Amino acid sequence: MSAVKGINLTKYYKNFKALDAVNFEITEGECFGFLGPNGAGKTTLMGMIYGFIEPSEGELILFNKKVNKTTMAEAKYKIGVIPQDNNLDPDLSVLENLIVYARYFDITGQKARKRVTELLEFVSLNEWLNANVRKLSGGMQRKLIFARGLINNPELIILDEPTTGLDPRSRRQIWDKIEELKHSGKTVILTTHYMEEAEKLCDRIAIMNKGKILVVDTPKNLSLKFGGNLEYVYLNMTEG
Amino acid sequence: MNIKKAFRVWQRNATVYRKLYRSSLALNFFEPMLYLFAFGLGLGGFVREISGMSYIEFIAPGIVMSSSMFAASYECTYGTYVRMVYQKTFDAILATPVQFNELVMGELLWGATKSLIYGCIILSVISVFGVVKSPYIIFVIPFxxxxxxIFASLSLIATAVVPGIDSFNYFYTLILTPLFLFSGIFFPLDSLPKILSELAFFNPLMHLVSISRGFCYGEISKLTLSSLVLLIGYLCLLTPLPFMLLRKKYLH
Structure with a gap:
């Protein structure tokens, strides 16, 4: 079963083609990585998958349904987004941040409270429940954003550079959590600049450059096919 | 548009406000009180009665409306701008099932709620101090x-068109301050040159002030058909614009 399918997805910003007829298919339960230099179109593509950006041309299929405005609103109940930017509510506590976010998914009352407790245990932030988010370190804020993205128990999780700027320990902790999500059968989409991260976590990788997907394969096959490690393949493919 | 989703956005703003109101309530409350007492009592000693009212009685119903106008305006200019650009609250919300129009609706309703809060505070103060005595004062609330x-919409439009947060100074100095000064709060507009008093007819705040003054002193006849038509006209004209303009601004 496919979780996400893109057919000739294209995006123009005025005359600039940010995404150029991109085709891909992500199977349920797999961890799929998008690699590519800044400006390759990764963020545009992620934005499309979670309904943030409308394609100029092409079709997006989520959970076997063609996406339009109505089906997108439905689909979003099954998607969890963990953005690259810190967009927590700086005036609120850890608990309040999660409760407010849960409400957008119509999760309220005891149900919300229970989910928040589960998630804070999952990312080991339960002792910080009533702390203001400004008091949290960068790594803890990332973990909170990570937990927040899982509030609706999503089937599809989109992680946009989840470990950028983190210290090695926090990075390992995030990796462990992503592994746990994979084991529980979730579909994970990941963008990253770290080859090590992609190699460790992703079942398959798409390498992008200038709005196009150049190649899709398992990390192992990419190394075999092009000779050398993933970093070597990446640098060769995205040259110039 | 799912109004429940708009309510979720409203609820988010209310949750933050409940935490921070102590600091902002004082500020938004202090300014209208300053006008009311500095002008009403200070200047009032030198001003003869206007239409049979003492000066503080004359300005009090208008201050209700101006404080309500500024409350919505601060919220939907600086407040919304910070949420959209600096805190990236819009990004966070739009990654959930809430859609753009619902988000804007939530912001608009929250701005109007701030108006209601501050308008009602001033209304209570002037009632408690006995400045205003008519029971019709209760009908000021819907207005x-x-x-x-109206002013939440106008402010969201400003938020959609300003190039940066500093440009709101233009909005306040060139639009809101003239509307405030030429609204008939501080002096009857017929004392102005004819052209200015005719222009003031298009000032929505002028109509709101006149309606408020009418209800505060039990003169319901002040609620004229032309005022109602003009206010409804502004509502129909202004409220759709933030939805279009903010979307354009946000997606680029």
Whole structure:
């Protein structure tokens, strides 16, 4: 079963083609990585998958349904987004941040409270429940954003550079959590600049450059096919 | 548009406000009180009665409306701008099932709610101090909401068109301050040159002030058909624009 399918997805910003007829298919339960230099179109593509950006041309299929405005609103109940930017509510506590976010998914009352407790245990932030988010370190804020993205128990999780700027320990902790999500059968989409991260976590990788997907394969096959490690393949493919 | 989703956005703003109101309530409350007492009592000693009212009685119903106007305006200019650009609250919300129009609706309703809060505070103060005595004062409340929706919309439009947060100074100096000064709060507009008093007819705040003054002193006849038509006209004209303009601004 496919979780996400893109057919000739294209995006123009005025005359600039940010995404150029991109085709891909992500199977349920797999961890799929998008690699590519800044400006390759990764963020545009992620934005499309979670309904943030409308394609100029092409079709997006989520959970076997063609996406339009109505089906997108439905689909979003099954998607969890963990953005690259810190967009927590700086005036609120850890608990309040999660409760407010849960409400957008119509999760309220005891149900919300229970989910928040589960998630804070999952990312080991339960002792910080009533702390203001400004008091949290960068790594803890990332973990909170990570937990927040899982509030609706999503089937599809989109992680946009989840470990950028983190210290090695926090990075390992995030990796462990992503592994746990994979084991529980979730579909994970990941963008990253770290080859090590992609190699460790992703079942398959798409390498992008200038709005196009150049190649899709398992990390192992990419190394075999092009000779050398993933970093070597990446640098060769995205040259110039 | 799912109004429940708009309510979720409203609820988010209310949750933050409940935490921070101590600091902002004082500020938004202090300014209208300053006008009321500095002008009403200070200047009032030198001003003869206007239409049989003492000066503080004359300005009090208008201050209700101006404080309601400024409450919605601060919220939907600086407040919304910070949420959209600096805190990236819009990004966070739009990654959930809430859609763009619902988000804007939530912001608009929250702006109007701020109007209602501050309008009602001033209304209570002037009632408690006995400045205003008519029970009709209660009918001012729906017009405080109208005031809130009009100025929340206007402010969201400003938020959609300003190039940066500093440019709101233009909005306040060139639009809101003239509307405030030429609204008939501080002096009857017929004392102005004819052209200015005719222009003031198009000032929505002028109509709101005149309606408020009418209700505060039990003169319901002040609620004229032309005022109602003009206010409804502004509501119909202004409220759709933030949805279009903010979307354009946000997606680029």
């Amino acid at each position: 405080v909401i109208v005031c809130g929706v």
